[in-house]
Amino acid sequence: MILPKSFYQRDDVCLIAQELLGKLLITQFDGIRCVGKIVETEAYRGWGDAACHSHRERRTNRTKVMYEPGGVAYVYLCYGIHNLFNIITNVEDRADAVLIRGIEPIEGVAAMQERRGMKTTKGELTAGPGRVSQAMGIDRSLYGIDLGGPPVWLEDAQSTPANEIETGPRVGVAYAGKDALLPWRYWVRGNGYVSKARPVYDVG
């Protein structure tokens, strides 16, 4: 079952990020269907979170889609190379988002390998936000797309039990000062498709 808008448009982005663990991310391009189980996420909150692109009404041409009502995609290019895939949550003007950092390949693995240019089925295939997007065929042409159906959507699945979810500081957000310490990264304990990048603890 496709996740309804009401799932995304709740107020607690941290709760949504946890509940997304275990859900299925699905893309379909040119008849090729790829399915991945979400195993790692990070929460970004528009209000009061310096690590978020939309922090403090920072409404620009890039971040404008974050102010849409929850249930759309925010895709942007990082370091000139990597497409990062985010899900917008909460209601209009709240600008919360969940970054998908890792998935476990379920279906369409051959297509993922081809897009990534490697034969492995190990963690290197989809562990890390840039890798997830590349493997699933996600790029900036999907900016602002509705996640209610093809070519990109999410489906419900058994939630990951709370005792298998680990939390910690987010990755790559040292510039955010004290907000870099917020434990808003969530991943499935022991899953091989969780990214191995380590968060930065040194905030000065």
Place this chain on the structure above:
DNA sequence: GTTATGATTTACT
């Protein structure tokens, strides 16, 4: 118009 920088990955020492 110019310039600094990043929600990362990879290749090197």
Place this chain on the structure above:
DNA sequence: GTAAATCATAACG
């Protein structure tokens, strides 16, 4: 372990 790759975005003149 450290550094380079690489370009859209945002801030400034």
